[in-house]
Structures are given as structure tokens and as C-alpha cells.
Amino acid sequence: MRITPLEGWVAEKIQHPKLTRRALEKYQLAKLQAGIQFARAKSPFYRRLLADIPNLSQLSDLAQLPFTTADDIRQQPLQLLCVSQDEIHRVVTLDSSGTTGQPKRLYFTPDDQQLTIDFFRVGMSTFTNPNDRILILLPGESAGSVGDLLATALQQLGAVPIKHGPVRDPIATLNIIQKENIAGMVGVPTHVLALARQPYLPMPKLKSVLLTTDHVPNAIKDAVEQAFGCTVYNHYGMTEMGLGGGVECEARHGYHLREADLFVEIIDPATGQILPDGEYGEVVFTTLTRRGMPLIRYRTGDVSRFIPDSCPCGTCLKTLEKVTHRLNGQVMIDGKSITMADLDEALFPLDGVLNFRATVLRENGLDTLQLEVKFIGELEPARVVQAAQTLTSRVTVQLVSDLPTSMAKRAIVDTRGHA
Ligand SMILES: [Zn+2]
Incomplete structure (x- = not known):
């Protein structure tokens, strides 16, 4: 098994030919110290927020810093x-x-964008060879969009990017894959599933598919691998991270992170305490190299943990377990907690399911989970009900011919309010 290419890249970035945790942490501490000073000097928000913060003398001192949140970004x-x-x-x-x-x-400067391109280039090299033709199923029309930065990164790698955008007409996209002799794709899990489940013969063969922007249900990974005879990798990132955060290595056992650019912590969301490796909590990160709009201890709302065992690929980079849900992504129905990931694992194994929308309603004083399921071929509502009933008995199912194509993370909509 090949070691993650992020290892050599991070080693080069921190100017330490043989990467060790010790060398990396020394670099991270120096970047955090400089970053805090920079933010305090340049940004009115951070000047106020960090006014009374003593200088960090070790990484664990970061625990003394306040968090930043999505609301801070929204408000000012x-x-x-x-x-x-x-x-x-x-x-x-x-x-x-x-x-x-x-x-x-x-807000991003050209240098900030270059950091993202570098990460995309190295991350993609995990499973992309020079001359591979890669179909980008992400928005890429405007300069600096995720698809555009990814295309630049692939070019630098010597691969051939083909910008396509989100999948709206699966048969048309499959024709392009066939015609363009595509070796790999990058896209949203449900968009790629829509391709994988078309009755299209012969199904094009691919080497690899990177799924991104939303969590990847095992059933989608399996369906995509089977349809295209390919290997599916996961990417974890969000715009706040500079679009890219981490990517799986050949072990496909969780993401390795761009640790020279991001310092990631797992915290107890209730107390704010830093949790030891192995324990689940909220993912919090600090940018180490961002200049336009650095983020310090930014609370992502995502739930995960650091896997304490070392990765089979042999890297000393940490491994973040695959993120399946968000802190506010759990709904209680009839006394049971359900996440979108739970529903995904229950419904996507059904062959005709392409996507679904989940809404919790209160009707006549009773909670009901309403599922609108987009399907292909022959799918019996009873089978969907049966699958959903493994999670809750209070479910209604409606088969629909279409749901809007979206780039947004899928979530259960709870219409009950908090009354
Ligand atoms: Zn690894």
C-alpha cells in the first residue's frame, strides 16, 4: 500500500525531509503563534476576541482561546x-x-486559493496518474470555484480535467464519460449514484471516483464501485477550510488532513474541552496559512474523532474518521434519535433508490417521518417502508419522479419547531 502523498507534501511544506509528529507540531505551534499575532494586528474582530490572550507556549495552550462560529462569519x-x-x-x-x-x-486571496490548489493536486495524486482524463461533476464555471481550482490542480498534475458541473441528465453524462474516455470522476454522492443506477449498457469502466461535499453512505460507495468497477475515495472539506480539508489514502480508512495548513481539534461540544484521540466530538479547526480571512478555533458542527491507531499506509499524519453527521443533524422521533446517515444506510441499499428527502412532521399530536423517494426502475413503496421501519415505525413513503439537483448537504428537515 502506498503511503498518502500528503505525507511527503507536508514534510516539504514544513521543510523537514522526514516527517515526524514532533517536527509537525513544532511547525504548527510556530504558525499558530504567528497567525494569532497577525489576526490580532490586522482584524478588528480578532483584536477584540484575542485581546487578553497570552502567547501560546505549547499546542495545548490553544485550549485557552475562544471559539469562532458560523454566526461570527455571518454577522461581521x-x-x-x-x-x-x-x-x-x-x-x-x-x-x-x-x-x-x-x-x-x-474571502480568499490568490495565495489562499493557491494553497487549495496545492492540496487538491496532492490529494488527487493519491489515485490519479498523469494523462488520466478526469470528469469534474462540481460547479466550475466561475474563476476560483471549486471545480475551477480542481481543474487547475489536475492540470498541474499532468492529468486532463474536463469540467462538467452537477449531474442533471444522467444519460447525457454517461455518454460523455463514454465518449471522452474518462478515467475518474469527482462529484457529489447522490449525483454519482444517479449515474451508477441508470440502466446503461455497457456501463463505462473507471479507475477511481472521489465523492465530496456530503458524507458518503456505504451503500452509495458500494453501488458506485460495482457499477463502474472503480475504487471510491472520500474527501472532507468545507468552504471555511478553504474548500479542501482531508482525503483518504489507499487504506480508505478515514481522511488524512492537510496538517500544514489546518490545525484540527476534537472538542466536547457541551464543555468546549479538547477530547483525547479516539473520542467523538465536534471538529474544530484553525487555519495556519490563510491570510485573507483566517479562522481561529472555528466550530464546524461536524461530529467525528481521530482514529487512535496508526493508518495502514504508514503515515504519521492523523486520521480523521469519516464524518457521518452534524451536531444538529439528529432528530428525535417517538423517543428515538435518527440521523440522515442512519436513513441513508437503511434506504440506499435498495436498488432503485436514487435520492430522498426526509421531513419530520407532527400530525394530530404524533411525530411522523415523511420520505419522498426519487427512484428509477421498479421500486415498491412497501420495500422502502420496510427499510425505514428498521429505524422508526412512524413513517410514510411517497415515490417521486424527481427531486431538485442540489449541491447542499442533505439533512432531515424538522418542521415541528420547539414549542
Ligand atoms: Zn493512510
Whole structure:
């Protein structure tokens, strides 16, 4: 098994030919110290937030720093900027699902974007060879969009990127895969599943598929691997991380992280205490090399843990277990907690299921889980009900011919309020 290419890349970035945890942590501490000073000097928000913070003398001192949250970004994004607005090349505006109703805006300099391109290039090299033709099923039209940065990264790798965008017409996309002699794809799990489950013969053969932007249900991974005869890898990232965060190695046992650019902690979401490796908590990260809008101890809302055993690939980089859900992603139905990941693992093994929308309603004083299931071929509602009933008996199922194609993370919609 080949060691993750992130290992050599991180070693080079920290200028330490043989990567060790000790050398990496020394680098991270120095970057954190410098980053805190930089943020305090340049950003009004951080000047206030970090006013009374003593200098860090060891990594564990980071525990004394306050957290930042999505609401901080929503309420005063320009206050977090550490460069003049002239130096900003890309602004990403995200949903407005937060408590304030305002969107989140993230600002990146050309150097910040280059850091992302570097990570994409090295991450993709895990399973991409020069000359491989890679179909990008992510938005890539505008300069600096995720698909655009990925295309640049693939070019630097000597591969051939083909920008496509989200899958809206699966048969048309399969025709492109066939015609363009595609070796690999990068896309959203349900979009790629829609390709894998088309009755299309012969199904094109691929080497690898990278699934990203949402958690990857095992059933989707299995269906995609079977359909294309390929290996599926997972990427973990979010715009706040600079789009890229971590990627699986050949062991496919969790993500290795871009540890020279991000310092990741797992905290107890209730107390804020840092948790030891192996324990589940909220993923929190600090940017080490970002200049436009650095984030310090940013609470992602994602739940995961560091896997305490070393990875079979032999890297000394940490391994973050695959993220399956968010802190606020659990709903209680009839006294039982259910996540989207639970529903995914129950429903996606059914052959005709392409996607579904889950909504919790209260009707006549009773909680009901309503599933609208997009399907292909012949799917009996009774089979879906049966699969969902392994989680809750209070379920209704409606088969639908379409659901909107979305890039957003899928989540259970809870309409019950908190009354
Ligand atoms: Zn590994």
C-alpha cells in the first residue's frame, strides 16, 4: 500500500525531509503563534476576541482561546478580514440557514486559493496518474470555484480535467464519460449514484471516483464501485477550510488532513474541552496559512474523532474518521434519535433508490417521518417502508419522479419547531 502523498507534501511544506509528529507540531505551534499575532494586528474582530490572550507556549495552550462560529462569519465577515479588500480575489457566499438569516461570506486571496490548489493536486495524486482524463461533476464555471481550482490542480498534475458541473441528465453524462474516455470522476454522492443506477449498457469502466461535499453512505460507495468497477475515495472539506480539508489514502480508512495548513481539534461540544484521540466530538479547526480571512478555533458542527491507531499506509499524519453527521443533524422521533446517515444506510441499499428527502412532521399530536423517494426502475413503496421501519415505525413513503439537483448537504428537515 502506498503511503498518502500528503505525507511527503507536508514534510516539504514544513521543510523537514522526514516527517515526524514532533517536527509537525513544532511547525504548527510556530504558525499558530504567528497567525494569532497577525489576526490580532490586522482584524478588528480578532483584536477584540484575542485581546487578553497570552502567547501560546505549547499546542495545548490553544485550549485557552475562544471559539469562532458560523454566526461570527455571518454577522461581521469584513471584520474578520486581515488584508485590504483589493487583495481579495474570491468571495464565496453560502446558505442563510443560520440563526440570523444572513448568508455566510468567505474571502480568499490568490495565495489562499493557491494553497487549495496545492492540496487538491496532492490529494488527487493519491489515485490519479498523469494523462488520466478526469470528469469534474462540481460547479466550475466561475474563476476560483471549486471545480475551477480542481481543474487547475489536475492540470498541474499532468492529468486532463474536463469540467462538467452537477449531474442533471444522467444519460447525457454517461455518454460523455463514454465518449471522452474518462478515467475518474469527482462529484457529489447522490449525483454519482444517479449515474451508477441508470440502466446503461455497457456501463463505462473507471479507475477511481472521489465523492465530496456530503458524507458518503456505504451503500452509495458500494453501488458506485460495482457499477463502474472503480475504487471510491472520500474527501472532507468545507468552504471555511478553504474548500479542501482531508482525503483518504489507499487504506480508505478515514481522511488524512492537510496538517500544514489546518490545525484540527476534537472538542466536547457541551464543555468546549479538547477530547483525547479516539473520542467523538465536534471538529474544530484553525487555519495556519490563510491570510485573507483566517479562522481561529472555528466550530464546524461536524461530529467525528481521530482514529487512535496508526493508518495502514504508514503515515504519521492523523486520521480523521469519516464524518457521518452534524451536531444538529439528529432528530428525535417517538423517543428515538435518527440521523440522515442512519436513513441513508437503511434506504440506499435498495436498488432503485436514487435520492430522498426526509421531513419530520407532527400530525394530530404524533411525530411522523415523511420520505419522498426519487427512484428509477421498479421500486415498491412497501420495500422502502420496510427499510425505514428498521429505524422508526412512524413513517410514510411517497415515490417521486424527481427531486431538485442540489449541491447542499442533505439533512432531515424538522418542521415541528420547539414549542
Ligand atoms: Zn493512510
